[in-house]
Amino acid sequence: MQPVPGSVRLKVEQRVFTVGRRELSEGSDYFRALFASGMRESGQEEMVLPLLAARGFALTVRVLAGERPALSGEEEIGDAAECAAFLQAKPLSQHMVHCISPGNCALMLQAAAVYGLPELLHASALYIRDLHPDVRQELSYLAQDQLDYIESLSPSALVAMTTHSPSPQHLQDHSRTICYLDEADNVWRDLTWLPDPASTSLAGITVMDNNIYIVGGVDxxxxxxxxxxxxxxxxxxxxxxxxxxxxxxxxxxxxxxDGSLIAIGGVCKGKVVATVERFHVASNSWSSVAPLPRPGEGVACTRAMGRTFVCLWFPMETTDIYEYGTQGDEWSLVTTLRRQQSYGHCMVSHVDNLYVMRNGPADDFLRCFIDCYSLTRDQWSSLSGYYVNSKGALFTATVRGDRVFTVNRMLTLVYHIQGDRWKPVKEAAGFPRSGSTHSFLLRLPKRRLATRHTTMNE
Structure with missing residues (x-):
């Protein structure tokens, strides 16, 4: 059989793969250099890749084609890491970073150490650092230098702020503090003050590269x-x-x-819009990208496996989940769920699962129902029972490792994600500020944690 024009036939172990040259060149520094070398091999229509495992190369081909396959098991992760290193396939190594989970983080770290993938090594170590102490103790079989590296890193801290309009004052207003939860002492401590002109009221707030970004607040x-x-x-x-x-x-x-912010939907001049814009941090500039399929404000948004997802609720009993594809600059419908609800309030992710939280039904807003969509299985399920903290409804949630932190004014309730349910494991101090609460994770430098002793006051 003649090879497809513009393609090359690659034999790996006993399997033969036909892959586009452009696809290989764009996703692998090894093939890019080979095809541009002018050597005899650069023009061959067939070649053999020795030493690599067919299973790992099959994963490489799928990732270069835009797929996001799940990774599990020591051999599969090892084969993928070997291909990522040998072929210098950055999309594959980035995909492995996005696939880190409580069940495979130690395997990812070991594979990264063996094959020299520093980005994957660092991301795996950070993930392990964020797991609760009992799990970290169970990883004592790791090499001592790996354990030392993990412990040298700062864990993610739970951070919270409430809604504030710009302040006319020129003195620091303590109510405008952003705080982090000191879990050892179970107190909220000051991290920073919002600048006087800044507003978190009806603003878009996110964390990227361990920095907080605030866009679109009102006065x-x-x-x-x-x-x-x-x-x-x-x-x-x-x-x-x-x-x-x-x-x-x-x-x-x-x-x-990827070094850019995406501002999605909202209200412009009193009208709900579908506008989406991207802010390029490096160039300090905005550009328009593909609009939402329909207008939306206060859209629930999360990232999972390196992908961006939003919920659009319309009509009230319909939940459409869309994904934004950066390469094609397009929104694609992922799935639709129909449930009776009063309104939805947020969406979070854990590994390859999207959790959509809603109040209701009817006027029972203190009860929170959670539906889970598995990206890998393309399947919806409902978490057993309903979720409610004793002081009010669940309005914000943040996932760290396999724990979910839900925060309101009266208490912080911590859940452990276990299969088809979230199991409550402990309560911590609530964030004592009025207004809607935003919560997220930041890695605070250890030198700063050591010098901060100010406890948040009422």
């Missing part, structure tokens, strides 16, 4: 959009400003990926 009941956006650099403990997009909007959803 007062007139909902005038604040004409400046703000970034908090965690390592430097400092704030900076960056420009607004082409369309001033509030109640936007904000997501960060």
């Amino acid at each position: 007062g009941v007139s909902k005038r959009v604040v004409p400046t956006n703000f970034c908090y650099n965690t390592d430097r403990d400092s704030w900076s400003e960056f420009p607004c997009g082409q369309h001033l909007r509030h109640n936007v959803a904000l997501s960060g990926q």
Whole structure:
């Protein structure tokens, strides 16, 4: 059989793969250099790849084609790491980072150490660092240098803020503090103050590269959009400003990926819009990208396996989940769920699962029902029972490792993700501020944690 034009036949062990040259060149530094070398092999229509495992190369081909296969088991992870290193296939190594889970993080770390994948090694170590202490103790079989490296890293801290309009004062207003939960002492401690002109009211807030970004907050009941956006650099403990997009909007959803922010939907001049804009951090500039399939404000948004997902609720009993594809700059419908609800309030992810939280049904807003969508199995399931903390409804949730932190004013309730349910494991101090709460994770430098002793006051 003649090879497909523009393709090459590659024999790996006893299997033969026909893959496009452009696909290989764009996704692998090894093939890019080979095809540009001018050597005899560069023009061959067939070649043999010795030493690599067919299973690992099959995974490589799928990832280069845009698929996101799940990874499990020591041999599969080892084969994938070997191909990522030998072929210098960055998309594959990045996909492995996105596939790190409580069940495979130690295997990922060991494979990264064997095959020299520093990005995967670091990400695996960070993930292990965030797991609760009992699990870390069970990983004592890791090499001592690996354990030392894990312990040298800062764990993720739970951080929270509430809604604030710009402050006319020039003195620090303690109610405008952003705080982190000191889990050892079970107290919230001050991290930083919002700049006076900054607003978190109806703003898009996200964390990217361990920095906080705030976009589209409003000032007062007139909902005038604040004409400046703000970034908090965690390592430097400092704030900076960056420009607004082409369309001033509030109640936007904000997501960060690959060095860019994506501002999704919102309200512009009193009208709910489908506008989506991307902010390129390196160039400090905005550009328009593909709009949402339909207008939406306060859109629930999360990232899973390196992918961006949003929930669009319309009509009230319908939940559509869309994914934004950066390569094709397009939104694609992933799945639809129909459930009776009063309204939905957020979506979080854990490994390859998306959890959609909703209040209801009817006027029973203190009860929270959770539906889970598995990206791998393309299947919906409902978590058994319903979830409610004794002090009020679940309005914000943050996932760290295999734990979920739900925060409100009265308490922080921590769940352990176990199969088809979230099991409550402990309660911690609530975030004592009025208004809607935003929660997220930051890695605070150890040198700063050592010097911060200010406990949050009422």
